[in-house]
Amino acid sequence: MNSVASSHIYDNDQSSIVTAYHSIRDYVKERYPSLTTRKFLAAIVWSIVAVGIFNLIFLPRTSLGRDYRRLHFSALTKDETERLFLKALNEENNAGEQLRQYMKRQHLSGDGDEYVQYTMEQLRQYGLKPYKEVYYTWMTKHVESTVSVFDEQGSLVYSPSLLEVDPVSGVSSQGYHAYSGSGDVTAPYIFVNYGSLDDYRKLRNLGVDLKGKIHIIRTGKVSTALQVEHAESNGAVGVITYMDPSDDGKFTTKNGFEQYPDGPARNTSSVKRDTVLRYSQAPGDPTTIGFPSNRAVKRRKPHNLPKIPSIPMSADKITPILQRIPSSHDLNWTGDIEGFDYSCGPSNFTINLVNHNEAEVVPLKNIMYEIPGLLSEKVILGNHRDSLTMAGAADPGSGTAILLEISRAFGSLIKLGWRPLRTIVVASWDGSAHGMLGSTEYAESHEVDLQAHAIAYINLDAGVTGHNLDIVSNPLLDHFLIGASKNIPFNNYSDTKSLFDYWEESHLGSEKINRLGSGSDFTVFQHHLGIPSCNVGFHGDPNDSLPVNIGSSFDTLDWMERFVDPNYEYHGTMAKYLGFLALSLSEHEVIEYKVEHYAHEIKGYFNDLISIIPSSWWDRDVERGTSMSLAIDQVKYLIEQLLTVSTNFDRTAQLLQEQISVDYPWFQFYIKLRLAMNSKIIGNKAKDIDQMFLTNKGIKGRPWMKHLVFAPDRDTGDDVSLLPSLRESLADGEFDAFIASLQDIASALRRATKRLRL
Structure with missing residues (x-):
């Protein structure tokens, strides 16, 4: 019955076309009775059709890349x-x-x-x-700072100006640490070199009393923020930082160079301002960590900030203070401050350190x-x-x-x-x-x-x-x-x-x-x-x-x-x-990230890290029936899987870019549509790949830092830590934390591999 109905519809359509044709023919005959005129009109119509067909056949070939720019009117x-x-x-x-x-x-x-x-x-x-x-x-504005040195009898022996003078304009201003704590403290002082964890460990091992002191720290190797944090956690009541000339390498007065502005060596009256906000834990407004500081935002108590006062000083102004530190332990610390042997002290003198900041939005x-x-x-x-x-x-x-x-x-x-x-x-x-x-x-x-x-x-x-x-x-x-x-x-x-x-x-x-x-x-x-x-x-x-x-x-x-x-x-x-x-x-039409290179880098980071796993950990069970060795092998296998998939992904992206650059005739538009869709798919996958290595819970102790492959070094601040959760748990000797981080890495590798599959 359906076949009969279809045949009936086809007959009706054919009859309609014939009727329309006869209607047009009769109209033309009536409108243009002359045969010559009708032939002329027919010639025009067929010429237009011929030109149209010719143009379609010989339209210039274009690539998808050119079409993108034409669509965008570039x-x-x-x-x-x-x-x-x-x-x-x-x-x-x-x-x-x-x-x-x-x-x-x-x-x-x-x-x-x-x-x-x-x-x-x-x-x-x-x-x-x-x-x-x-x-x-929420920021702090520096108001004033002073430093005064007193001898054992309480007499003032040194009160330097903390002004730094611009050598060109003559304008003077005090150095300061943004977000430093305000305070007025008087205490003996010690020298702690760069204020690194190793420096403090060395001092503690020697039995040096660190608490209740003002710590003097040379800048470098550790961010200023972490130098102050390390000092505070070791009992300091205040911090003074300075730039030691020996850290300037070749261009120093000791090596025969004149100080700026007469030469390229650093002027010893130079002061290094810096922030003490712990940005290697979480940068940004310390009262709105994790959300933006809009006008009506509900703020939290400031986080990632020191409570103790700290200020920077110049090398020439700190010199008389360091010279009052007596020889003590041989720490093998060296520098270019004259009259100071880089002993830790403490000094028999005391410093009154005053720092005043005001908080404001x-x-x-x-x-x-x-x-x-x-x-x-x-x-x-x-x-x-x-x-x-x-x-x-x-x-x-x-x-x-x-x-x-x-x-x-x-x-x-x-x-x-x-x-x-x-x-x-x-x-x-x-x-x-x-x-x-x-x-x-x-x-x-x-x-x-x-x-x-x-x-x-x-x-x-x-x-x-x-x-x-x-x-x-x-x-x-x-x-x-x-x-x-x-x-x-x-x-x-x-x-x-x-x-x-x-x-x-x-x-x-x-x-x-x-x-x-x-x-x-x-x-x-x-x-x-x-x-x-x-x-x-x-x-x-x-x-x-x-x-x-x-x-x-x-x-x-x-x-x-x-x-x-x-x-x-x-x-x-x-x-x-x-x-x-x-x-x-x-x-670039296709996002060609070269994911295989990334996977090789991760493989290298992981191999470097497992080489320092304590031998006592290898035989411990990760969970019942699974040893550390097995867990490590599983992560290695997942990395190899990522390498295999990323190699194919990169090859596909490269081939796609080559095809997008090829010129195609108009009647192969379907090829361009397919290329455009594939380019979008590749792009979406590529764009997501680095986010596969984020963890919602963040790195232990630093939840704002989400990346499992890269993070600021926990102990130095500005340097990079590779596979930070694994590396930090190793450094802390925390087996369970290491295993949890290993599982996080394994999950991220699975996510990345799944996302890259084509």
Whole structure:
């Protein structure tokens, strides 16, 4: 019956077509009775049809990559975008002028509205659309500090001025530690070297009385925040930090160099301001850890802060204090303070240390702009512009000048009709010098969106403090960093020498990329959200570079232009490099992270770690019937599985990118649709891979730090700890915690392997 019905419908359709044909034919005959006219019209119609068919057959072949840009109305191809970006920066270098403008204006954390307006106006002139995101953060403001030294009879013998004088402007200001405790304490004092855990362990083993003392600590090796924490946990009632000349390497007065401003050696009256907020545990507003500091937020009791007062002093002002420490234990500590043998003491003299800070809620202003892309992913590029001093030419002035140069080149591309494939977000952070406040509050505020769409965070910070290309990165970004460096002319060498060539020469034939610890604005993106991040700059080799005056009034424009980058060539090279890197990530149709490289890195970290497991642990049962050896072998097997799957994933992504670059005729549009869908699938999987290594409970003792592969070193702060939960439980001798961490790693490896399967 269905067959009969279908036949009836077909007959009706055929009859309708015939009827319509006859109707049109009769209309044409009636309207155009002349046969000649009808033939002419027929010829026109058939010509149009023929031209249409011809155009369809011979339409220019296009690749999916070109189609993406046509859909987004972008006038530039990927190659044109990269070439014209470099052209804009090769033809003009305004970094010097931008740094001079920066140095003219107030730029303390939470202050500097004039410079905020200047920055936004510059960005508007470039054709960009900047906006402000304001967060209301709990901060401390330094009021005053004093140090007085008394002899055994209680007589005042030394009361130094704590003012540091800018050698160029003559403006003076006291050094301070942001977030230091307020207090008025009088106590004997001791010298504790770098204030590391090893230094304190050595002193305790010698029976040195640490409690109730003011601890004097030389900066370096351990973050200032953890130096103060270590001191407090060992019974200190106050801390004084200073920079020892011996830590400046080659360029010291002992080695025959004049002090700045007469030469490149550090001026002994230089003071290093810093924060004592424990950002290696949790950066950002200490009253809103884990959530953003909005205007009406309900705050908690401040966390991650010391209770004892601390201040920085200069080497010349601390010298008379250290000289009053008598010889005692031979600790094998050395330095360049004259008249001091680097004994620990204690001294028979006492110090009265007064430090006064006031707490207040301060509006921080992040300056942002976005260049919207066609695809849903985002690439974020950021640098902080605030400082603890009115100077700050290197940190953060050089990075700010570079960021504005990158923005100028982006603006020139927009004027030529460029629209990025992926959205590019550029940020000028506020409050970083106090403990990465602006970046952390932003990321906590936009956490869901960032984890869903951000594929990379590129951090700048102190862009130029020396001549050594210094890169720390998530392994997923390594090949992007290497690839971009090969396209950048180094300084003024044009085509004869690339940045990659210079990089290899500097590291004796191989590029060197370290892993991310903490101390800058990448912290929240990498360690809390699992967004692959990197930090890049021209910095110094500790043994053969100029001393860096970060946090000091001696971080001047004069120092930058006389000793570091007189022609701003390193600034220009860094602008080209980081902008090109952002474009590489934005304009590449497929997210090619090279996950296999990441898996190999994890394998190496794990093999290094199991080599230091105590022999007594190997025969202990993890659970009934399962030994430590079996548990280790299981994790090794999971790593090998990840390697196998990631190798296939990378190969598929590479093949997909090659196919996306192929031109196809119009009638093979279905191939492009398939490629577009596969690209989206690959991209979603790649974007999620680093987040597979996050743990909701966080690292033991530091729940804000979520990443199982990387974390700031628990004991030094700025360095990186690889597989931190495992490493810390080993260091603490906690077998059960080690097993729990081993299980967390195994679960993460399973998640990552499952996510990468195609």
